[in-house]
Amino acid sequence: MSREQTQQKILDAAESLFAESGFNDTSLRQITSNAEVNLAAVNYHFGSKKALIQAVLQRYLQVVMPRLELQFELLLARQKATRLPEVLAVFVQPLLDLEQVKPKGTTLFLQLLGRGYTDVQGHLRKFISHHYGSVLNKFVLLVQQSCPALDAAEIFWRLHFSLGTVVFTMASSEALFDIAAADYQQESDIESVIRRLLPYLAAGIAAPVNHPFDSMAQATL
Amino acid sequence: MSREQTQQKILDAAESLFAESGFNDTSLRQITSNAEVNLAAVNYHFGSKKALIQAVLQRYLQVVMPRLELQFELLLARQKATRLPEVLAVFVQPLLDLEQVKPKGTTLFLQLLGRGYTDVQGHLRKFISHHYGSVLNKFVLLVQQSCPALDAAEIFWRLHFSLGTVVFTMASSEALFDIAAADYQQESDIESVIRRLLPYLAAGIAAPVNHPFDSMAQATL
DNA sequence: GTACATTTCAAACAAGCGTTTGAAATGGAG
DNA sequence: CTCCATTTCAAACGCTTGTTTGAAATGTAC
Numbered sequence: 001m002s003r004e005q006t007q008q009k010i011l012d013a014a015e016s017l018f019a020e021s022g023f024n025d026t027s028l029r030q031i032t033s034n035a036e037v038n039l040a041a042v043n044y045h046f047g048s049k050k051a052l053i054q055a056v057l058q059r060y061l062q063v064v065m066p067r068l069e070l071q072f073e074l075l076l077a078r079q080k081a082t083r084l085p086e087v088l089a090v091f092v093q094p095l096l097d098l099e100q101v102k103p104k105g106t107t108l109f110l111q112l113l114g115r116g117y118t119d120v121q122g123h124l125r126k127f128i129s130h131h132y133g134s135v136l137n138k139f140v141l142l143v144q145q146s147c148p149a150l151d152a153a154e155i156f157w158r159l160h161f162s163l164g165t166v167v168f169t170m171a172s173s174e175a176l177f178d179i180a181a182a183d184y185q186q187e188s189d190i191e192s193v194i195r196r197l198l199p200y201l202a203a204g205i206a207a208p209v210n211h212p213f214d215s216m217a218q219a220t221l
Numbered sequence: 222m223s224r225e226q227t228q229q230k231i232l233d234a235a236e237s238l239f240a241e242s243g244f245n246d247t248s249l250r251q252i253t254s255n256a257e258v259n260l261a262a263v264n265y266h267f268g269s270k271k272a273l274i275q276a277v278l279q280r281y282l283q284v285v286m287p288r289l290e291l292q293f294e295l296l297l298a299r300q301k302a303t304r305l306p307e308v309l310a311v312f313v314q315p316l317l318d319l320e321q322v323k324p325k326g327t328t329l330f331l332q333l334l335g336r337g338y339t340d341v342q343g344h345l346r347k348f349i350s351h352h353y354g355s356v357l358n359k360f361v362l363l364v365q366q367s368c369p370a371l372d373a374a375e376i377f378w379r380l381h382f383s384l385g386t387v388v389f390t391m392a393s394s395e396a397l398f399d400i401a402a403a404d405y406q407q408e409s410d411i412e413s414v415i416r417r418l419l420p421y422l423a424a425g426i427a428a429p430v431n432h433p434f435d436s437m438a439q440a441t442l
Numbered sequence: 443g444t445a446c447a448t449t450t451c452a453a454a455c456a457a458g459c460g461t462t463t464g465a466a467a468t469g470g471a472g
Numbered sequence: 473c474t475c476c477a478t479t480t481c482a483a484a485c486g487c488t489t490g491t492t493t494g495a496a497a498t499g500t501a502c
Binding site: 001003006037038039040041044045 | 450
């Protein structure tokens, strides 16, 4: 068996298990068993479990990140500031294109992203901001331009709120799909969830800062 | 040493470590070492690690949940439907009151809640919906009354989006505090984060369903 | 076909985990 | 002080984890 075949079998088995059970709760023995390779193959081909996790994520990041960066650059080159819904809409097509990388690619990637942020605290955050910081910066700049009423700190918090929404929803998307199907008899593919997310995120990020706060203070007295 | 003293030392040590590192990444040896009790004390007093986790959460849930339920019942008894920001504002005071249960209680509880939802998939969700389902149902009812334009499925998704925001923000609140303090020189206590959250959540939950979707479809062409 | 490098494999390693055990210590009640 | 139940303690158990090892198998070039 060629080097590439073995590595790919490992990556394919690993990403499914990682997406379903998380990184910590997936053992190398499960991975190598599903991939039908020897236990030692992971350490031989990737060096360590940590490096395998990064390789799994990199397969998707190196596809989706350049496409996002291109779209962000196009919007930044325009004369007028882009409206927030259009900035967020940039994510849709590059994410859906991951279906062409491999079947279920979009769901897998978003679940892996969710796992990466919730399982091992901070590792993925540092990895992404180190390797793809320029992409993130362009996105933040576009959001700032689209929401001139918000200062930088407010945008920082609201973007992290949004990250939480996405990451948590995707990490537990399978459970949510099941509940939604049972209780509301509705179709639940990843694309429909993404399209449900965008209005929520756009409204949350662009929310007025004062009014709900005042009515809250009133209510708590 | 009395039974209560030992149990409390274990609970105190456990909740700090759980909040900081998560349930899976905190060992009984760390807990009993910090609590200055014998390793076997956890199994003797609580039965198992799983039961300890539930006991840690119960200390806060049994305080906060009845207070929330009372407030929800008061709002449901009113003649007119409550506006969404006021419904969400109900959470503020009961959560802040946890500071009186013990110092840093609010932060600890919310971090534990975040850990519980992200660490072991589904366990906490079932535990809460089983023991406090009536509280949750009253809250959902209030949200539905405040947002008559949204059908039940849309509210289901948006409340889970909001849960993701809260849970993710709180689970990684320490890291976010550090970044915010370094980059924006701003105070970062749990109350200010809660007050930042409310407008975001209120706007997201009550977002219009159509407009952002249309402009997105236009942008992706 | 021999020689060499690459890849696979079964086996073992050291470390950590939650849990259990049985004896020692401690605490009140009679 | 004695008795008995409660609580502590050191030690070990059985299991899983990621990683390493050295020999066997495979592939490749001469």
